[in-house]
Amino acid sequence: MPVESSIWKLGQTVEKVPFIPLALESKLQAALEQNLEIPDPGLMLVGRQVRTENNKFIDLLAVDSEGHLHVIELKRGLTPRDVVAQALDYAAWVRKLGREDVQRIYAENHDGKGFDDGFRDSFDAALPETLNASHQLTIVASDIDPSTERIVQYLVDYGVPINVVFFRHFAVGQDEFLVRTWLIDPDEAAEQVERRDSQKKQQPWNGQDYYVVFGESTLRHWDDAVRYGFLSAGKGRKYSRTLEALQPGRRVSAYIPRVGYVGVGTVTTVATPIKDFVFKVGGDVRPVSSLPFSAPEALHDFDDPELSEWLVGVEWQQTVPKSDALTGSSLFSNQYIVCRLRDQGTLEALAKHFPQAFQEDSA
Known part of the structure; x- marks a missing residue:
């Protein structure tokens, strides 16, 4: 169960800042595309609206400094359960992507720029020898129902790399703010996944x-x-x-x-x-x-x-x-x-x- 976020404005009086749903989810997507530090400070954008082999489109595909791919999917108009199923469907495709596939997707989304060069510019390091050894699924939502929370927690407990990040939108005058909350602490989720996955090429992390x-x-x-x-x-x-x-x-x-x-x-x-x-x-x-x-x-x-x-x-x-x-x-x-x-x-x-x-x- 995520912790509810609230903001108070301090002045001559103490006023609670009301939560205001984003008018358009495209506004949140644009914010994520502009700054991937919002969901995770360690990501580089590979592509947006990436077409899968089933002619479906991943909202955002990213990579971290260890060469692991990240699927970031907005809930949009789907029911919470449907977006979980959709994310799993994308994962089945992403897990098969090789180095040349990722290089092609990156070039298509960055005016032909090389993926290796983009990686070096973002992380000041050479691309790891092994790319896409694992992947992470992140669902972006303003809320999900308790049943979907239980489904996501069950999947994590059994080694599926999935999580949900919630964003609350607050406005004070002309200023707008996003507040981020994870359904499951990312480090704890990673530890649970690695504990379950006995086929990883790298040693499991102890979560600490x-x-x-x-x-x-x-x-x-x-x-x-x-x-x-x-x-x-x-x-x-x-x-x-x-x-x-x-x-x-x-x-x-x-x-x-x-x-x-x-x-x-x-x-x-x-x-x-x-x-x-x-x-x-x-x-x-x-x-x-x-x-x-x-x-x-x-x-x-x-x-x-x-x-x-x-x-x-x-x-x-x-x-x-x-x-x-x-x-x-x-x-x-x-x-x-x-x-x-x-x-x-x-x-x-x-x-x-x-x-x-x-x-x-x-x-």
């Missing part, structure tokens, strides 16, 4: 651990991350938006390229520009302008959220100096700033090197 690259430079320094409790990325939204996958409560292992793993902690806040991040020193909130940083350009592009550093708060359970980093050729590492940490050998090595961070696992 993330790998995060902390690229040291004049923009960010490990000493600052330890001192103030954060991880960061910046100099472009294609970098900083990856941090939005990290939600409070998840465990993160920080990796510095060419150095190794230097810390493990728990995420405490969602990603936010550095100017809005709450810095606490000795229990007191301090303005960022009053703080010393080892990185000389930590406050770069301070007033521009497109380019500035974005931070997620982290409560470090255990950190080490770079000279004591966990290294080894067998340990997991890759070019993505944020990804799920699945490699069991790496997790076991981290537990030995950072035992304070894995105490609950061994209890």
Whole structure:
């Protein structure tokens, strides 16, 4: 059951902002096409109104940084049960798409631009060797009935990668707002699906651990991350938006390229520009302008959220100096700033090197 969202306007009086149904679902579709960060910050659009072999049309087809395809379907005038059946029908077609199929669809929707180039521009990484190893179905709706909720939950419990995202539309004067709520927490849904799918080519994810690259430079320094409790990325939204996958409560292992793993902690806040991040020193909130940083350009592009550093708060359970980093050729590492940490050998090595961070696992 999704949590109901409400908004109150604070002024001389406290007023509840009324929910207003979108006049046209095409308006929501246009918003999703313009900014896929609305349903998921880690997606790149492959195509819109993609024709299937049965002459039906997928509203939006996207890909994530791991090469998994995402089908995003609006409920439109269909009954909730019908849209679930339709999404499953699309999944049966999407699962057969190969690299050349995806490249063709992308080129048709992007004026002939190459899919590999678009992927590199979006994720600052080369296309994974394996494409479409799995896929995700997302239904966009303003509401669904309890029976359909039970159907979706049943499918997830039995390994079907499907979820529902709800959008509420609020208006205050000339300003309009969308509020997003998931039927099932995306991380929990992914864990349930992977637990059921014994034929996956990659190791299952435990629903908890993330790998995060902390690229040291004049923009960010490990000493600052330890001192103030954060991880960061910046100099472009294609970098900083990856941090939005990290939600409070998840465990993160920080990796510095060419150095190794230097810390493990728990995420405490969602990603936010550095100017809005709450810095606490000795229990007191301090303005960022009053703080010393080892990185000389930590406050770069301070007033521009497109380019500035974005931070997620982290409560470090255990950190080490770079000279004591966990290294080894067998340990997991890759070019993505944020990804799920699945490699069991790496997790076991981290537990030995950072035992304070894995105490609950061994209890």
